[in-house]
Amino acid sequence: MVTIKDIAKAAGVSVTTVSRALNGYSDVNEKTRKKISDIARELNYSPNTLARGLVMKRSKSIGIIVSGLTEASRKDNFTLEVLSGVNDVISERDYDLVLFSTTTTKQREKTYSQLCRERRVDGAILHGIKMDDPYLKEVIDSDIPCVLIDIPIETETVGYVSTDNALGAKKAVQFLIDQGHTNIAMMNGHDRAYVSIKRLEGYAEALSEAGLPLKKDWIVDGGFSEEKAQEEAVKLLTQHPDISAIFCASDLMALGVMKAAKELDIDIPTELSVMGYDDILLASYTHPALTTVAQNIYQLGYQSANLLIDMLEEKTQSRACILDTEIAIRETTGKK
């Protein structure tokens, strides 16, 4: 493997000069620089980022820590889209991406900061962790710069990117109200998810502004799971046949609700309107196609990476980024 030493020898200069020439420092004679870079190319030289990182104390790589890169959770391609957004920034800005996937068991073995420090990543992006996750506390305590997706924490070294969940939910419920619905239930996720809390807020606000009562019985938790949501929806719809619309905190749960309706022989959208949240790929392929609050997950990843690198390079003081949502109207909602 060819090193700068080899180049130095071939060019008849010192390694310092080679280093400076290759890194574009100004205080190198143009002729020398040309000679050096020619030789480097000839010799097919690649810098050793390990050595460089060791001395510079930064690796020019960031870690992305995802939870839920498992065989099971293939239904939404959240992770992939986030990854895709992150990746685009990474390569634009000449960083590398190290992928860490965690499971609850694995977290016991290796802590967040261990993970990051061992690999000497300059910063990290965290996605898919719950608010009561042990990682979260560590993140805040550690001094490793990081950006959280969908968890609103701001410190000197921690930032976050999220969508406006309350507003998104509010718009969704307002849409249902505009369609003439007054009996609108909510299938929420669980209370350890920030997004659940905010989406519930939006739901409540929309109802209140329309002068509609908020009924506790009409709000159930589907745990972000299709199956759980189906079960809960069956119970809900059986007990409260007057419900004419259900707003779901995720598309996956909306799929569950749709299955429940089928099970109970309730027609969508004539007898029941269903509204999702996320706009996962499947949303446009279900029958009928799911009306939902669309968030741009790719952007979530993209902005996270940009924010993190800005933080690393001290190009920003801001620590938060809130993205917009839009309602994608399809076939599961109708006029009451």
Added chain:
Amino acid sequence: MVTIKDIAKAAGVSVTTVSRALNGYSDVNEKTRKKISDIARELNYSPNTLARGLVMKRSKSIGIIVSGLTEASRKDNFTLEVLSGVNDVISERDYDLVLFSTTTTKQREKTYSQLCRERRVDGAILHGIKMDDPYLKEVIDSDIPCVLIDIPIETETVGYVSTDNALGAKKAVQFLIDQGHTNIAMMNGHDRAYVSIKRLEGYAEALSEAGLPLKKDWIVDGGFSEEKAQEEAVKLLTQHPDISAIFCASDLMALGVMKAAKELDIDIPTELSVMGYDDILLASYTHPALTTVAQNIYQLGYQSANLLIDMLEEKTQSRACILDTEIAIRETTGKK
């Protein structure tokens, strides 16, 4: 950041001893070792993999090079499932995963081996590249150990993992024949894809064994694209109304064919049977649900990573791994 030097000082021993103790060498006094590891824990020590990699000349990380981690290609979550399989092995075997995403333009800038050498990955897994990709030649020429997904190349340093594409296709077509179909067309991908070539082989073989003629006109290329497949299918079905079944080399193209049928008002499956290949998530959500050749993509990733690490650790002589496929019978195929 605490180093072995700090530990050495605190323990009153040399760095050599600390290094040996922490790495589990046998020639360290049990008492010393205990003392050292206690201190290491106390000080919250994490080894610097950069420094270690520099001297050991291996980074204990592997690269995964994917093409198509773009916003556009979100419809199949191939990449995610491969990633998921790879990732599971990686963490089991205590490696790290560096993600490289390539686009055709980016390949011009940085060559494969540059990518790998700069980051000092010990080996690489390549997924989603075409047979005429410039990367491919480089892979073979370079001496970096690597495993290809779905491209059958075996050398000292190159291995591959794939499914039995010819057999999968054959089984698919045989299934259609068993259902009474004799006029079976094929929507293939393109001839720069290994899988296309093999699937065509299987198609031909099944026909031939059943004594059915192979009609060149009935084989078209959809370029693995939904839109292109739709266009081609419209043409095909218009020109040859006697076709009663279409075998597609990918599910995505099968979706296109289904759209074409809808466009031409041809009912599936009573008038036309459609068979896909891959079993992407969408396959079970289309209307009617798509019958397809299911391949276990997660396993593709899992086995690739295992093969690569086995190669790196010289635990195997074998360089190839062929996985099985199964037919998932759903609703797009029927008796003729």
Added chain:
DNA sequence: TTGAAAGCGCTAACAC
């Protein structure tokens, strides 16, 4: 069983 010393490939004071 332990330590001293060299060196992996690179960057960065500092001197010339």
Added chain:
DNA sequence: GTGTTAGCGCTTTCAA
């Protein structure tokens, strides 16, 4: 504009 030198944190001969 260029070279000398030290050192990043670690492993590994070689000697004691």
